[in-house]
Amino acid sequence: MSVLIVAATLTLAVLGIGNHLYWLAAVALLCLYLRGGRGSPPPPPPGGGPPPETYRAYRDRRDRQARWERRYRRERPHEARRQQREKSR
Numbered sequence: 001m002s003v004l005i006v007a008a009t010l011t012l013a014v015l016g017i018g019n020h021l022y023w024l025a026a027v028a029l030l031c032l033y034l035r036g037g038r039g040s041p042p043p044p045p046p047g048g049g050p051p052p053e054t055y056r057a058y059r060d061r062r063d064r065q066a067r068w069e070r071r072y073r074r075e076r077p078h079e080a081r082r083q084q085r086e087k088s089r
Contacts (some may be wrong), residue, residue, distance in 0.1 A: 005033045 012026035051058075073080040 002033075005029065 009026045009030050012022045012029065016022035016026060
């Protein structure tokens with residue numbers, strides 16, 4: 001697919017010697033392709049990463065997250081209470 005886009009862009013650029021609209025079309029085609037055409041990779045999943053391979057890995061990650069949350073609540077009690085109030089609304 002990228003070969004086709006490059007060929008079309010070059011063709012439009014060569015045709016653009018006499019007509020500036022072809023130059024604009026070539027630039028627009030190239031921009032559309034680079035911005036997110038078919039060749040772009042899919043966006044990452046919203047979960048933040050690949051799923052754990054084992055239940056043990058899942059538990060370790062869950063426990064680590066719980067420790068971080070407890071530490072955050074212990075070190076920033078006012079902020080934790082504010083977040084809890086906003087969550088309950």
